[in-house]
Amino acid sequence: MTELAWIDLALTSARPQAMGALLRYFRNLDLAEEAFQEACLRALKTWPDKGPPRDPAAWLIFVGRNSGIDQVRKRAKHQPLPPEEVLSDLEDTESDLVDRLDGAHYRDDILRLLFVCCHPDLPATQQIALALRIVSGLSVRQIAKAFLVSEAAMEQRITRAKAKVAAAGIPFETPDAVARAERLGVVAAMIYLVFNEGYSAGMPEKADTPFCAEAIRLARLLLKLFPSEPEIMGLTALILIQHSRLDARFDKDGQIVLLEDQDRTLWDRALIDEALVLIDKAIRHRTPGAFQIQAAIAALHARAATAAETDWLQIDLLYQTLERLQPSPVVRLNRAVAVSKREGPEAALALIEPLAEKLNGYFYFHGLRGGLLKQLGRYREAHEAFDRAIALATTSAEAAHIRQHLDSLQREMASAEK
Amino acid sequence: MLYAVLCYDDENEVNAWSKDLDDRVMADLGAVNQRYAEAGKLGPVARLMPTTAAVTVRKGATDDIIMDGPFAETKEQFLGFFVLDVETLEEAITFARELSAVNPANGTYEVRPLQFFNPGVPIT
Incomplete structure (x- = not known):
């Protein structure tokens, strides 16, 4: 070095x-x-x-x-x-x-620094930007690039966020147990946002966005400060497993490879093993939370040697638990994938149709819906759904992936007409 | 004489390594290991997972106390270690508790998963 x-x-x-x-x-x-x-x-x-x-x-x-x-x-x-x-x-x-x-000063100091970035007056994107600038020390250029805005715009955004934090006053009192738990939850959510910002960036941009590695570093740091928090174990495990698939998620041309088609020998076993231990540790506390459940779902994928061996029943049940804990249309959408594997595309479609209004602007909704319609042979509707998905794609890899679907749809339609 | 060589470093810094750098360091260490293994002098080699993956088993007044995180006191010294192959963390904790039960000293057992393990060559 x-x-x-x-x-x-x-x-x-x-x-x-x-x-x-x-x-x-x-x-x-x-x-x-x-x-x-x-x-x-x-x-x-x-x-x-x-x-x-x-x-x-x-x-x-x-x-x-x-x-x-x-x-x-x-x-x-x-x-x-x-x-x-x-x-x-x-x-x-x-x-x-x-x-x-x-x-104990270390702990309070770092925690304060992270909490300051998550001030409730700041919108999520500003929280991410501020944390990456202040805590991680990424350059404004790196952050601006990941958010697809100009450097000047990002500079301004960060300056505004800092002004807001300063005006609100930095909390120097030691929080009580309830306030600390609340703040931990907020910081954990922010770290997951940072990870997702990097995770969804797509292949061509991947090399220049250290967000995922940064999120893992912050999660481990937080877990070191709060070693007995099962949700922080869950968060760390979740992003470790997602990150373990980095080399398998895209092919040589930068095209997205779906989980079920990934070469599982490319998954980073060291990260998966670390995540599995953290899940074991979290379970001992018997206080389930959203991150732990999502980590457990990711672990079921990680444990399956082939896609065919995936325990979809367990995954469906875990998604149902997650829905009770944290009802959201996106959770239901994910559950629909498990349902389609267990009960077929019709049942899955019935599950997601009521979400149409809420998820109308969501790429994955139209992508999944198109895939299910295609499986049912409803080609015209599938085509419309895929068109809608392409319009909503935010990376070239996402758009290319849907185009592949459209190509295979055309082939199926052509052979159906013969 | 058999020797154990223990590695200490600032974990925060190692955690900040890029994957490329980590791979490179492991390859360089591996090359040194290789020479000693070929001379029949190198036994098992292990790299531990981050301390965040550890739990610690300590004797309590009535029952064992199992805490999240690594052993952090500085009053005690590092005296020995065991390598165990089991399916779950629970099994590993059970093993540590059995050790603790028969050990008259008031020591602590840290249970830390291995990230890397090379069984090495037979040595005497």
């Missing part, structure tokens, strides 16, 4: 801890970010000569805090002095700092 690559890695992995601590000191996101940037610049200057510090996060916090204080003092010469509470813990000595890093 080159020196620069090593330093980059150390800065990336220390970022959540260092940013979390700097946010606690400065109580201001911009100031914390500037201080961290400054510390990173100094790390790039001094680490190559002096070698790596024993604890990179502690080094970055110490240097970042000092440079941040300098900044505040410089500005104070031009502006009225900021109120005392703008800064906190200024009396810390270095040894004191090291003590703190070993303690």
Whole structure:
């Protein structure tokens, strides 16, 4: 590994801890970010000569805090002095700092940093953008590209999100158990959004979107902070299994390969095994939740050596449980796939027809509906559904996949007419 | 003399490795292993899963306490390990509890799944 690559890695992995601590000191996101940037610049200057510090996060916090204080003092010469509470813990000595890093501060700092990004006033896309910028340290360009907007628009979106967070006030009180559970749920949902943003990006864009790996890193980090939360185990297991199929999900030409057609030897067994252990751990708590159930469904696919061996009965039952816990048309749509395998396309179609209004703008609804209609020989209707799906496709791989369906539909229609 | 060589590192940093980098490191380590295996000197090699996959079995006043997460105290030292091949986490926990039951010391058993295992060559 080159020196620069090593330093980059150390800065990336220390970022959540260092940013979390700097946010606690400065109580201001911009100031914390500037201080961290400054510390990173100094790390790039001094680490190559002096070698790596024993604890990179502690080094970055110490240097970042000092440079941040300098900044505040410089500005104070031009502006009225900021109120005392703008800064906190200024009396810390270095040894004191090291003590703190070993303690529970890490956990509270990182958690606060994640929670701040999930402020309820922020729409989901801004939460994702803010978390990837602030916690993960992705560039605005990388984030903008994944969201298919210009860099300037994304910059503006992030600036607005930060302003909203600042105006709302950053919560520095320690949450009680109920508030903490609520916040954990919100953070978990945000991490899953980050993952899905990367997962749905499609092959051509895949190489440039580190969102999935980033989501896994954040989920593991959260699980380390809250080792006994079964839903965080479920979340981590779910995205590990989904990510394990990365190499099998697209063919050489970048076309989508459906789960049932994937080469299962390409699945990453190490990720699947880790997920299965996490599910075992979660089950011990006997408090089921949406992420655990979705992880269990993904695990049933992962355990089947071939598509034909898939336990569709269990999957159907798990989807029914999920529907009770979290009723949603998308959950029903997924359940319909299991129903079509067990009872045939007619039963599945009956299950999803009532969703037509709610899911009219949803690509997968029309894709699945078209597939079921095709199986039933209702070609004209299938054609219409596939046309609708193509119109709603957001990636070229999605559109190409539906086009394949249309081609095979044409062939079936032609042979039916003979 | 048989030696165990234990690997310690910052897990957060290893978790931040890209898959390519991880694969490369494993290949490089594998090449060193290979030389020693060919000389008949290398026994089992294992890489553990992240600590988030661990549970810890500890003696309680009335019953064993099973906690999520790795063994985290620094007062005790790492004394030995077992490699077990079972289907479920429950079986692994049961094994750890049996060990704990016959061990007069108040030690702790961490149950951590293996991510990578190479049985190596027979050594004496």
